[in-house]
Amino acid sequence: MPENRVVELTVCNGVGVITINNPPVNALTLEVRGQLKETLNEVEKNTGIRVLVITGAGPKCFVAGADIKDFPNQFKEGPRENATIYKEMFSYLENTPRPVICAVNGLALGGGLELALACDIRIADEKAKLGLTEVLLGLLPGLGGTQRLARLVGPAKAKELLFSGKIVKADEALRIGLVNEVVPAGESLNEALKLAEKLAKGAGIAMGYDKLLINKGLELSLADALEMEMHYVEKVFETEDLREGLDAFINKREAVFKNR
Numbered sequence: 001m002p003e004n005r006v007v008e009l010t011v012c013n014g015v016g017v018i019t020i021n022n023p024p025v026n027a028l029t030l031e032v033r034g035q036l037k038e039t040l041n042e043v044e045k046n047t048g049i050r051v052l053v054i055t056g057a058g059p060k061c062f063v064a065g066a067d068i069k070d071f072p073n074q075f076k077e078g079p080r081e082n083a084t085i086y087k088e089m090f091s092y093l094e095n096t097p098r099p100v101i102c103a104v105n106g107l108a109l110g111g112g113l114e115l116a117l118a119c120d121i122r123i124a125d126e127k128a129k130l131g132l133t134e135v136l137l138g139l140l141p142g143l144g145g146t147q148r149l150a151r152l153v154g155p156a157k158a159k160e161l162l163f164s165g166k167i168v169k170a171d172e173a174l175r176i177g178l179v180n181e182v183v184p185a186g187e188s189l190n191e192a193l194k195l196a197e198k199l200a201k202g203a204g205i206a207m208g209y210d211k212l213l214i215n216k217g218l219e220l221s222l223a224d225a226l227e228m229e230m231h232y233v234e235k236v237f238e239t240e241d242l243r244e245g246l247d248a249f250i251n252k253r254e255a256v257f258k259n260r
Contacts, residue, residue: 007035009042014200015193016049021057025064028111030073033085040092050204051196052096054119055103055189056112062103062128065110068137083142086111090118090144094215097208099199103192104128104179109167114141117148120211121195122179124170125188130178131167151218153177203241203257 006022006029018039020026043049056062093100093115102119108130116122116130124130132141132149140146141162150158153176160166173179183191199207209232217225236242241257248255 005035006032007039009039011046011049013197014048014050015053015196016043016046016051017053017055017189017193018043019055019057020063023058025061025107026056026058026112027064027067027070028086028115029067029070037085037089040089043098044092044096050098050200052093052098052100053103053189053192053196054093054100054115055192056105058106059186060106061112062105062108063112063115064107065112065133079142086114086143090115093118095212097204097211099196099207099211101192101196103188104130105186105188109133110141111143114143114145114148117145117152123181123183123188123192123195124173124179125185126170126182127185128170128173128179128182128188129167130170130173131165132162133165133167135162136165149178201257203245203255205239205241206236209236 006020008019008021010017010019018036020032020036022029022032026032043052099121100119102116102122104116104122104124106125106128108116108124108128110131110133113130113132132145134141134145141149146158146162149161152158153161157176161168168176168178170179170182174182181191213225213229213232217228220228244257245255
């Protein structure tokens with residue numbers, strides 16, 4: 001990738017790390033939007049990336065939402081057109097078979113929190129603050145925030161947060177289920193990488209099926225979801241990963257999964 005990018009991708013040991021580096025607050029500008037789309041296209045083509053981590057550069061901000069001064073440029077084509085580009089990228093994160101981990105360092109507001117909500121796991125440092133603050137500007141979250149937040153923390157808590165524009169600290173975010181883990185300040189990326197490296201050695205097909213079953217199963221009746229689950233149980237029995245996992249267990253060795 002060329003230098004001086006605002007969205008950077010590094011890959012090591014099966015883990016891809018996307019860093020949004022748009023100081024001072026890593027705002028979602030048109031430049032970030034365009035480069036994030038390019039980067040996700042590159043991730044999709046790179047079969048060596050087994051787990052994806054997303055973070056923001058610097059200790060103060062993960063992503064502090066949209067750049068309000070950039071609104072005239074972003075909305076030239078209309079709010080639906082602008083939002084659709086983001087929503088397609090966030091849906092990719094939600095639906096890719098790869099586990100996606102968000103390292104929340106500092107502020108995650110507005111579109112920044114909507115980006116985090118599209119990830120599978122959120123690890124926040126103790127100084128992180130999170131909120132969908134659009135109502136304070138007379139707006140509402142349009143990148144999936146109303147839907148993903150309610151599914152994560154429940155409709156009553158989601159309404160409270162959305163109606164008030166409240167910003168919650170890391171400990172409260174953990175209590176309500178908005179993040180999975182809180183770690184010491186400055187350690188969110190390190191902890192995300194530790195988890196990512198562990199998952200990168202795991203059975204990728206099985207994890208991908210797990211992710212799909214949870215995401216899609218929530219949209220179905222329990223009976224239909226259970227039937228879908230059985231369909232993927234049958235599929236996983238056809239994989240080399242299963243044979244490798246069973247052989248490794250029987251012979252008391254570490255499994256080396258290839259189909260990720």
